[in-house]
Amino acid sequence: MSTHEESYYYVPGPSAWPLVGSFALLLMAAGAVMVMNKVGPGMPTLLTGLAVLLYMMYGWFRKVVGESQAGEYNKRVDGSFRWGMGWFIFSEVMFFSAFFGALFYIRVISVPDLASVDNALIWPGFKNVWPSAGPGFKDQWEAMLPWGIPAINTLLLLSSGATLTWAHWGLMKNQRTQLNIGLFLTVLLGSVFLWFQVTEYSHAYHEMNLKLSTGGYGSTFFMLTGFHGFHVTLGAIMLAVILFRSLKGHFTPEHHFAFEAVAWYWHFVDVVWLFLFVVVYWL
Incomplete structure (x- = not known):
């Protein structure tokens, strides 16, 4: 590579895609609330926001892919992408840390304090046990056990991490068949995971009376597992895009940051689930 090429840094022109994405997230948040x-047209608003988000992802991905295939990105740009993805994953770590912190506060501080001698007159009969919806929750409900669907989903995500790593090995050896099969298996395993999670939620709501409104336990359970499921959904979509690009002949052993970025994200999702399985389901 010449000195000029090493010093060159591609700067794209102004883009409306970040604004479109922000509008999509606003619609989704408003619809969810x-x-x-x-109240109001919640589900139509939520679905509209999701549709706009998917449109934004398609348009933005297409633009970036076109720039990459045109050879606009050199090693300096590649380094910026890696730093950007690293900080993005760090922000996701902080995002989930907030919810894990809320769960820790409830279990280790709030529940013991509410069951203490000092609060015996306010909440008579309330015990320091977990899972607990809190002293003011009177409805009958059941806690989600770790074995069954949660254990199956753990096996699915761990397997998906292995198939993705296998696909990466195929890419590094320029074995396209191994790359494509590995990516397909990873997308398939992620999709099956989501199907099982939907089944689990349906069972929780209709047969266990476990809902987002079920006090401290229900709110932390659904916030943590729900946001994780949302991340799995985004990860599966991105992996599907990478699979489609791979089938079109994109990526080489020397230039494949898009593959690595999605792989980093997917492995992060795997690690978060392991924490979820232990802290939310098991302990």
Whole structure:
């Protein structure tokens, strides 16, 4: 590579895609709030936001892919992408840390304090046990056990991490068949995971009376597993895009950051689920 090429740094022109994405997230947030409070056109708003988000992802991905295939990205740009993805994953770590922190506060501080001698007159009979919806929750409900669907989903995500790594090995050896099969298996395993999670939620709501409104336990359970499921959904979509690009002959052993970025994200999702399985389901 010449000195000029090494010093060159591609800067794209102004883009409306970030604004479109922000509008999509606004619609999704507003729709979710309306659904939870049973007011206004909640579900149509939520679905519209999801559709706009998918449109934004398609348009933005297409633009970036075109720039990459045109050879606009050199090693300096590649380094910026890696730093950007690294900081993005760090922000996701902080996002989930907030919810894990809320769960820790409830279990280790709030529940023991509410069951203490000092609060015996306020909440008589309340015990320091977990899972607990809190002293003011009177409805009968059941906690989600770790074995069954949660254990199956753990096996699915761990397997998906292995198939993705296998696909990466295929890419590094320029074995396209191994790359494509590995990516397909990873997308398939992620989709099956989501199907099982939908089944689990349906069972929780209709047979266990476990809902987002079930006090401290229900709110933390659905916030943590729900946001994780949302991340799995986004990861599966991105992996499907990478699979489609791979089938078109994109990526080489020397230039494949898009593959690596999605792989980093997917492995992050795997690690978060392991924490979820232990802290939310098991302990």
